[in-house]
Each structure stands twice: as C-alpha cells, then as structure tokens.
Amino acid sequence: MLKKKYLTAALFSALILSACGGGEAESNQEAGSSEGKTPIEITWRGTGEEDAVLKYLENFEKDFESENSDIDLVLTPIPGGEGDYNTRLALSMQSANTAPDVISEDTFILHSDAAANYLTNLDDYVGEWEEWDQFFENVKEGVTAADGSVYGIPTVTDTRGIWYNIEVFEEAGLPADWQPQSWDEILETAQIIKDSQPDVIPFSMNVAAVNGEATSMQGFQMLFYGTGDTLYDEEQQKWNVNSQGFVDALTFIDEFMNQRELGPSLSIALNNNYTPTVIQDMLPNNQVAMVLDGNWQVRNFLEGGVAEMENVEERIGFAPMPTQNGEEPGYVTMAGGWAWSIPENSQNKEEAWRVIQAMSDYESQLQRVNSEGSLTVRKDVAEDSSYLERPLIETPTKILENAHFRPKSDLYPNVSIEIQRAVEAVSSGSMTPEEAAEQYRQGVIDIVGEENTY
Amino acid sequence: MEAARESNKRILSDNIKTAIFLTPALIILLIFFLIPMGLTILFSFTNLALTGAQAQQIEFVGFDNFVRMFNDNQLYDSILKTLIFVVSSGVIGQISLGFLIAFLMKGKNAIFRRFIGICVITAWVIPEIVAAFTWVAFLADSGTLNVIATSLGNIRPIAFLFQYPMISVVVANIWRGTAFCMLAFQTALDDISKEVEEAAYMDGASRFQNIFYITIPMVKGTIATTLMLTTLSTLGVFTLIYTMTAGGPGNATMTLPVYMYQQAFVSYQLGYGTAISLVILILGAIFGFVYTKLLKVD
Numbered sequence: 001m002l003k004k005k006y007l008t009a010a011l012f013s014a015l016i017l018s019a020c021g022g023g024e025a026e027s028n029q030e031a032g033s034s035e036g037k038t039p040i041e042i043t044w045r046g047t048g049e050e051d052a053v054l055k056y057l058e059n060f061e062k063d064f065e066s067e068n069s070d071i072d073l074v075l076t077p078i079p080g081g082e083g084d085y086n087t088r089l090a091l092s093m094q095s096a097n098t099a100p101d102v103i104s105e106d107t108f109i110l111h112s113d114a115a116a117n118y119l120t121n122l123d124d125y126v127g128e129w130e131e132w133d134q135f136f137e138n139v140k141e142g143v144t145a146a147d148g149s150v151y152g153i154p155t156v157t158d159t160r161g162i163w164y165n166i167e168v169f170e171e172a173g174l175p176a177d178w179q180p181q182s183w184d185e186i187l188e189t190a191q192i193i194k195d196s197q198p199d200v201i202p203f204s205m206n207v208a209a210v211n212g213e214a215t216s217m218q219g220f221q222m223l224f225y226g227t228g229d230t231l232y233d234e235e236q237q238k239w240n241v242n243s244q245g246f247v248d249a250l251t252f253i254d255e256f257m258n259q260r261e262l263g264p265s266l267s268i269a270l271n272n273n274y275t276p277t278v279i280q281d282m283l284p285n286n287q288v289a290m291v292l293d294g295n296w297q298v299r300n301f302l303e304g305g306v307a308e309m310e311n312v313e314e315r316i317g318f319a320p321m322p323t324q325n326g327e328e329p330g331y332v333t334m335a336g337g338w339a340w341s342i343p344e345n346s347q348n349k350e351e352a353w354r355v356i357q358a359m360s361d362y363e364s365q366l367q368r369v370n371s372e373g374s375l376t377v378r379k380d381v382a383e384d385s386s387y388l389e390r391p392l393i394e395t396p397t398k399i400l401e402n403a404h405f406r407p408k409s410d411l412y413p414n415v416s417i418e419i420q421r422a423v424e425a426v427s428s429g430s431m432t433p434e435e436a437a438e439q440y441r442q443g444v445i446d447i448v449g450e451e452n453t454y
Numbered sequence: 455m456e457a458a459r460e461s462n463k464r465i466l467s468d469n470i471k472t473a474i475f476l477t478p479a480l481i482i483l484l485i486f487f488l489i490p491m492g493l494t495i496l497f498s499f500t501n502l503a504l505t506g507a508q509a510q511q512i513e514f515v516g517f518d519n520f521v522r523m524f525n526d527n528q529l530y531d532s533i534l535k536t537l538i539f540v541v542s543s544g545v546i547g548q549i550s551l552g553f554l555i556a557f558l559m560k561g562k563n564a565i566f567r568r569f570i571g572i573c574v575i576t577a578w579v580i581p582e583i584v585a586a587f588t589w590v591a592f593l594a595d596s597g598t599l600n601v602i603a604t605s606l607g608n609i610r611p612i613a614f615l616f617q618y619p620m621i622s623v624v625v626a627n628i629w630r631g632t633a634f635c636m637l638a639f640q641t642a643l644d645d646i647s648k649e650v651e652e653a654a655y656m657d658g659a660s661r662f663q664n665i666f667y668i669t670i671p672m673v674k675g676t677i678a679t680t681l682m683l684t685t686l687s688t689l690g691v692f693t694l695i696y697t698m699t700a701g702g703p704g705n706a707t708m709t710l711p712v713y714m715y716q717q718a719f720v721s722y723q724l725g726y727g728t729a730i731s732l733v734i735l736i737l738g739a740i741f742g743f744v745y746t747k748l749l750k751v752d
Contacts, residue, residue, distance in 0.1 A: 087719045090504045109505065112722075116509035210700045266616035267595045270703050410506040417721045421705075428616070430704030439528075446522055447723075 037072035038351045043092075044104035045085040046077025050306050052299055052372045053077075053104070059367065064358050071351050076100060081272055082212030086413070093118040099345035101352040105152050107142045107337050108213065108406045108413065114145035115410035120342040122150045125353050131360065139377040142405065143339045152339030153360050156374035159295050159333040159396045159403055160218050162186075162319045163279070168289045169317075172196040179319050181326045183226070183252055186290070190262040193289045202262040204278050205292035207253060207427035208270040209420040216416040217334050217406065218293050220423050223249035225404045226323040226332035231415070232407030233454065239407075239415065241441040241453045248324065250426045250433035257427045264288070266428060280306045283316070292321060295396035299373030302391065312391050320399050335403035337377065375400065411448050418443035498729035504722035519729035529730065531705060532713040536689065536737065539624060539709050544688030547628035549681060552635025557669070560643050571636075578633030586697035589626040590615070619699045619706045627694055631687070635680050642676035643669070678749040685741045689734060710734050 044053050054077060061073045078088050086109050092098040093113070105113065113119050126132045135154060143152040166176045172193045180186050190202030206219035224231070227245030232238070240246075256262040263269060268277060279297050282288040284307040299305050301312045309315055320331030340359060342352045358364060366384055369376045373390075375397060376382050387393070406412055422440040425431035431439065445453055498519055503509045523529050555574060559567050577585065592598050593614040600611040614622050646669065654668050670677070692711040695701065701708040701716060708716070710733060718727025 083720050087504065087722070090509075090722070112505040112509075115507040116503075116505045118505070118509070209702060265595070265613060266703060267613040270616060272700075413505065414721050414723065417716075424702060425704040428703035428706075430706060442525075442527070446526070447721075 037070055038348050039072045039074050040102060040348060040351050040355050041074045041076050041100040042102045042104075042355070043076050043078060043089065043100035045082070046079040048079065051077065053368075056368050056371045060359060060364060064355065068354070068358075071355065073355065081210060082106075082214060083210075090116070090118065093343045093345055096345040096347060099343040099347075101342065101346040101348050102355055103341050103343060104155075105339050105341045106213065107152070107154075107339055108217075108416070110143060110152050110339060110341065111145050111408055112410040112413050113341075114147070114149075114151040118344055119151040120344050120346070120349060122153070122342070122353075126150055126153070129357065131357075134362075134378045134380055136377055136379060139337060142337060146408065146410070152341040153356050154337055154339045154377040155360070155365070156296075156369055156372060157335055157337035157377050157400070158374050159335050159399050160222055160293065161295065161321050161331075161333060161396065161399065163283060163291045163293055163297060164317045164319060165283055165286055165289055166315055166317050168193060168197065168200055168286050172289075176317065178317060180322045181330070182322050183223070183324050185322065187252075187255060187260065187262065190256060190290065191260065194262060197289075200286065201264045201268075201282065201288040203256050203290045203292075204264050204269070204288050205253075206274060207257065207263075207423050208272070208274055209417075209424040210270070210272045211274055212420065213416060214275065215423055216419045217336060220249060220253075220419050221334050221404070221406070222292055222321050222332060223252055223324075225334065226321065226327075228323075228327060232409055232412070234408060236454075237409070238452050238454045239444050239448050241444050243437075245324075246440065247433050247437045250422060250436055253423060254426050254433050258429050263427075269427060270424065276306075283307075284309060295375065295392075296373040298390075298392050299371070302373065316392070318392050318395050320395060329402050331399055331402070333399045333403050335400060335405060337374075414447045415444055418447070494728050494731060497725055498732055500725045502723075502725040502728070504719070504724055506722065509722075515725070519726050522726065523729060523733070528705065528708070528713065529733070532708050532710050533733070533737070535620070535705075535707065536709040536734075538620065539627070539691070539695075539707075540685055540688045540741075543624040543627040544631065544684045545681065547624065548631040548635045548684050548688075549677070551628060551632045552680070553639050553677075555632065555636045556639035556643055557665075559640065571640075574636055575633045577630050582630070582693040583697060585626070585630050586694045589622070589629075589694075590698055593622055615699055616703050619703060623695050623698055623707050626698060627688065627691060630694065631684065635684060638676055638680045639673065642673040646672050674749065678745060681749075682742060682745050685745070686738050689738050689741070710737070 042057065044057075046054065054075070057073075057075055061075065065071065065073060078085050080088070086106070089103060090113065092100065093103075105119070110119070139154040139157050140150070142157075143150055143154055145151050162180070164178060169178060170176060173196070174189060174192065178189070180189060186203060193200055193202040205222075206215040208215055221231075224243075224245055227243075227248050229240065229243045229245030231240055233240065257269070264278070268274060271277065275293065278288055278291055279293060280300050283291055284301065295318065298312075298318075300307045301309050301316055321333060323330065323332050340356045342349055342356070346352055359368075360378075362378065362380055365376060365378050365381050366387060368374075369381065370387060370390065375393075376387060381387055382397075407415070409415075418440050421443070422431075422436040425436045425439065426433055441453075499514055499516060500512050501508050501515045501518070502512050555570070559570060580588075590597075594600070595611045595613060599614070603609060604611055612618075650672070651664060651668055654664050659667065690711055691709070692715065695707055695709060695712055696715070699707045701712040710730060714727050714730040714734065717730060718724050
C-alpha cells in the first residue's frame with residue numbers, strides 16, 4: 001500500500017519535471033539543415049496569403065543566396081494586427097536567444113525601440129556606405145532617433161488620401177476627377193451618394209482601436225492635421241491636450257458615422273478585417289464610394305493584386321484629403337514608412353548588414369516599391385520609368401512634399417493608443433467628441449506627466 | 455520499548471521519504487508560482503515598459519501606479535464591468551442554470567441523461583478560443599442567429615457583438631461554463647438519498663418546500679465550492695471576451711483582464727498592467743472571503 005503511494009508520488013514528480021523540460025526546442029529550425037552557413041532571420045509583419053513583402057522577399061532570397069553562399073536567409077513573418085506585431089517584436093528583441101537579425105520597423109516605433117536600446121546604432125555602417133547618398137533627406141530624418149543616430153535603413157514611404165469609386169460617382173452625377181475642398185464637401189458628396197444609391201456605403205475610414213496605428217494615422221490624424229493643430233510641440237517637447245482641432249476631428253467622425261449615417265456599420269468598421277473587407281472587396285465591387293486610406297492600396301488593383309482590374313484609372317480615383325475648411329495648401333497627408341533595422345541582440349550583425357545593403361540596392365528597392373505599391377525612398381528609383389509609369393502614382397508622390405510626420409517622441413506609440421480609444425469611443429457612439437477628448441487629455445497626462453502637456 | 459523505538463524510526467524514515475518525494479513538486483511550485491507572484495508585486499511598483507526609454511531604465515516609482523489607479527476612471531469602469539460579467543454570467547447564469555439542468559435530470563432515463571449531458575459538456579470540453587470563434591460566427595451579421603431571425607420576418611440583421619456586446623459575452627460564457635456546475639451538482643444531488651425526500655413528502659411538504667428546505671440545504675457545501683470556483687474562473691476570463699469583442703466597442707466589455715492586457719501589451723506599460731493584475735487578485739480574495747462568511751463553510 002505504502003509502496004504504491006511512493007510510486008505514484010515519484011511518477012507524478014517525474015511527469016511534472018518532464019513537462020517542464022520540453023520547451024527548449026530551437027526557434028530557428030533551419031539552423032541545423034544548412035551546415036556552415038550563417039542563418040540570418042528576417043522578420044516583418046505578415047499579412048497572410050497575399051503578403052506583398054513575402055513575395056518580394058522570396059524572390060530576394062533566391063537571388064541573394066545564389067550570390068552569397070555563406071548566408072542562409074530564414075524568413076520569419078509575424079502575422080497579426082499592427083499592435084500585436086510591435087509587442088511580439090519588442091518581446092523577442094529582449095533576448096539574444098529570440099532576437100531576429102533583420103527586422104522591419106514601422107518608423108513611428110523606431111524612436112521608442114531605439115530609446116529602449118533594442119536596435120543597433122547604424123552610424124558606422126552608413127558612414128562607409130556610398131549608396132546612403134541616394135536616399136532622400138526627409139526619409140533619413142525619419143530613421144534618426146532623438147540622439148541623432150541612424151537606427152534603420154528606409155525601404156518604403158507612403159502618403160494617404162481618399163480612394164473613390166468612379167462608377168459610383170458617375171451614377172450619382174459626380175465628376176470623375178473629383179477633388180473636395182473641405183470636410184463639408186466630403187459630407188455633402190457622401191449625402192448625394194446616399195440619396196442616389198442607398199445600398200452603397202458613402203464614406204469609410206479606419207475607426208477601430210483593434211486596428212491600431214492605421215486608425216491613428218490613416219484615420220484620425222488625416223483629419224486632425226487638416227485643422228492646423230499639432231499633436232506634439234517638438235521644440236518644447238510638450239503634448240497638446242487642449243486642442244479644438246482634436247474635438248473637430250472627432251466631431252467629423254461622429255457626423256459621418258452616427259449623426260448622418262454615412263459610414264459603414266459597426267460590424268464592418270470595428271472589425272480587425274476592416275481594411276481588406278473595404279479595400280479589396282467592397283470598393284472594387286461598387287459597395288463603397290469613398291475610402292480614406294494609404295496610397296499603397298493601389299497594389300490590390302494592379303496586375304497580380306487581390307482585386308486585379310483592367311484600366312484601373314478609369315474605375316478608381318485617388319483624391320488628396322482636403323483640410324478642414326480648405327486652408328493652405330488645400331490638402332493634408334501623413335507620411336510614414338518602414339525601415340530595416342538590426343536588433344541590438346542579433347548575433348550576426350555583419351552578415352545582417354550585408355543583407356540590408358543588398359535589400360537596399362537599386363534593383364531590390366525598385367522591386368519592393370513596385371510589388372507593394374508604396375513610394376520609394378531612393379532618388380534613382382524615383383526616376384525609373386517602371387516606377388513613374390505605375391497607375392495612380394502621380395498624386396501620392398506630389399502630396400509628399402507637404403506631408404506631416406508623426407511626433408518624434410519615444411512616447412508617441414503610447415499616446416497613439418489613447419487616440420485610438422477616443423476614436424472608437426466616438427465612432428461606436430459610446431462617447432461624445434467632447435467626452436472622448438477629455439478621456440484623451442487624462443490618458444496623455446497619465447502617460448507623459450502633466451508638466452509635459454499644454 | 456524496542457517496538458516503540460522501531461516504530462519511531464519508521465515514522466522518521468517515512469517523513470524523510472515523504473520530504474524527498476515532495477521536494478520536486480515544492481521546487482516547481484516555488485519557481486513557477488511563488489516567484490512570478492513575487493515579481494508581479496515587485497513590478498507593480500516600477501515603471502517597467504515594453505519599449506521607449508523606460509524599457510531600458512527600469513525605476514522604482516513607489517505607489518505611483520496605485521495613485522494613478524485611484525484617478526483612473528477607466529479602471530473603475532472596468533471593475534464595474536467585471537462585476538457585471540462575473541455576477542451575471544458566473545454566479546447567476548452558470549450556477550442557476552447548472553443547478554436547474556442537474557435537478558431536472560435527476561432520476562430521469564439514463565439515455566436521456568447521457569444525451570443532455572454530452573450536449574452540455576461539449577461546450578465545456580472544446581477549447582476556449584474555439585468556443586469564442588463559434589460565438590463570433592453564430593452572432594455575426596450573416597451568422598446562424600441572424601439567418602434564422604431574418605428568415606422569420608423582414609428584419610435587418612442585428613449586429614449583436616456591437617449593439618449588445620455585454621449580453622453577448624455573458625451568454626457565451628454561460629453556455630460555456632454551465633457544464634462544470636451541472637457536473638458538480640449532479641454528483642451532489644445523486645448523493646441525496648430518496649428516503650429523505652420521501653419522508654418530507656409524507657410530512658406534507660410541497661415540491662417547492664422540498665427543494666428549498668431539503669435539497670438545497672443538503673448540497674450547500676457543493677454550492678459553496680462551485681460558487682467559489684465559478685467566480686474565480688469567471689473573474690479571469692480573457693480569451694472569450696478578447697476574441698469576441700476585444701473589450702469594445704468603445705469600452706463596453708473592457709473587464710479587468712482585458713484592460714490589464716491592453717495596458718501591459720498594447721500600451722506597452724507593463725508596470726501599470728501588473729498593478730492592475732493585483733486588483734484582480736484582491737477582487738478574487740474579497741469574493742472568497744464573502745462566500746466563506748456568508749455560507750459559513752468549514
């Protein structure tokens with residue numbers, strides 16, 4: 001009897017111990033298969049089957065590995081929403097065991113990750129790199145952190161505007177070369193569409209907290225920066241928490257979502273599949289008239305895209321987003337972009353740098369921007385005919401000259417979350433614009449401290 | 455004398471053996487339970503962050519996180535949402551429905567019992583994430599419920615997850631958790647001997663008197679245990695809510711676990727997130743204390 005008890009206890013202990021020992025499998029599964037080669041793990045935000053970056057990297061991998069026999073590229077996308085990607089990346093960069101070697105950084109979080117010591121300072125690398133001169137000055141600024149050092153090599157940049165369906169517009173008697181002059185004109189246009197085609201969603205933009213930075217940047221800030229206000233005074237390093245523009249931007253959202261019912265239903269708007277649903281499915285199928293989103297969405301309509309169409313310029317238009325009341329320069333856009341960085345905890349920095357150099361050369365950059373539909377960061381690529389002749393590229397490129405950038409502060413990612421909460425609260429009708437602005441004021445004070453606000 | 459010494463020796467060696475065999479389990483408890491708990495308390499007094507300058511220089515900030523909590527309206531709102539969720543889905547929903555099903559099944563045909571039992575338990579056996587997706591699909595605009603509803607009359611589909619988010623997650627959680635209560639009550643009810651109930655009927659007790667004065671007092675211990683377990687597990691529900699509504703729309707279903715996750719991993723403020731997790735711990739302790747007092751369980 002007693003013996004049996006001991007046996008059970010021993011078995012139980014052994015079971016627990018063995019259960020604990022199971023977690024040591026190497027994350028880098030390809031490491032063992034290619035002996036003598038240095039594995040370089042490249043991580044970016046995966047977007048599923050139609051992942052343009054994956055397609056581009058698969059091509060790049062073939063070319064690069066045939067020329068560099070000592071390096072084995074390991075492609076490790078992190079699938080998930082914008083917020084999940086940044087969180088998982090930050091967690092993996094904390095340890096040398098899990099840190100990738102090359103990562104795709106959204107430039108808004110680059111300042112935070114640099115301040116957290118997650119990223120390798122690239123000053124010495126770019127100092128000896130001739131091609132660095134080929135990059136536009138303003139995108140170089142985007143990858144320079146508060147300490148004046150470079151922490152990433154830019155790959156793509158972008159602008160935002162209103163995508164509109166020309167067939168729906170013509171059905172409503174609106175011009176094909178539509179260009180609104182103010183927010184009111186957007187609402188008026190939306191009303192005309194609603195009256196003529198009740199089944200079409202007149203206007204749509206990112207409003208869900210779950211869609212993270214897209215809601216903050218493609219959505220809210222495209223309105224907010226059109227009021228003339230700014231989120232952050234970079235000279236005084238203070239955050240603006242008492243802005244009338246903030247309330248006005250939220251009021252516009254309240255108007256089209258709730259008061260006039262010119263937007264999508266909440267099951268579409270608050271879904272984490274919002275962007276694919278609206279851009280890839282509803283816009284090409286004449287179910288939505290206007291969508292405020294990034295210029296890179298054009299890739300969906302081009303050859304090989306999800307919603308490939310012939311003569312795209314006859315069916316889809318891209319209009320710059322107007323300022324609130326038509327203030328100069330008449331339109332507003334935010335610009336962001338992505339960069340390749342090397343985590344501080346990477347074990348193979350020299351090889352990682354070689355990979356980034358190869359990804360940043362003329363040919364590779366050209367392939368990337370053309371497959372992704374984004375804007376280039378290199379002067380020579382910007383003059384390439386295959387880039388210039390891409391449909392719907394003229395306007396997005398032109399508005400880049402007056403583009404606004406997100407605050408350069410390592411606390412911006414946290415403040416951005418507060419913006420997303422305020423936007424969702426208003427769009428779902430659970431708060432008035434004034435209440436949401438007050439919640440934002442409180443939230444930002446909690447994050448940055450009252451002395452750093454105005 | 456000799457025999458007593460011999461038996462003392464045996465007890466001693468038994469104790470040593472017990473200690474040896476328990477040590478691995480104790481060490482594991484220490485490593486995977488007590489140390490993380492201690493760290494949680496420790497981190498709740500810091501400004502630990504996932505990115506930004508604070509991620510590099512972790513500092514003790516004293517009671518800053520707790521002072522901030524006192525002024526955080528969202529936290530109060532989350533506590534309220536958590537209480538609504540726990541009381542309606544756990545205490546009221548799962549316990550009473552579980553009891554009702556168990557009571558109605560008592561003494562019924564074995565095949566009938568088995569069939570109902572399997573139906574209810576299926577909801578409990580499937581993983582939480584699958585259950586959550588099932589409900590998302592069930593309640594979607596073109597989901598089963600809306601298809602049935604729209605086929606009955608010319609009504610527009612209802613966006614349940616956005617118009618009635620709290621009710622949706624409460625119903626889903628009741629659906630999922632009832633099986634556990636039912637199983638617990640079934641065992642307890644089966645233990646009540648028929649004689650007691652028959653004696654009560656003989657004395658002229660009505661059916662309801664029988665339930666309230668005989669059945670319920672006799673399973674009081676089980677009710678207390680089930681109540682405690684259900685409350686604590688409902689308090690920690692994250693996957694179901696996060697998958698169905700992610701705490702939204704707005705803050706409509708932002709219970710404490712979801713809010714904690716938001717602060718720690720979405721807003722990158724791990725320090726504040728851990729401080730919120732202590733609130734969940736305290737809330738659980740209060741519930742436990744109240745139950746033990748109210749039900750006077752030994």
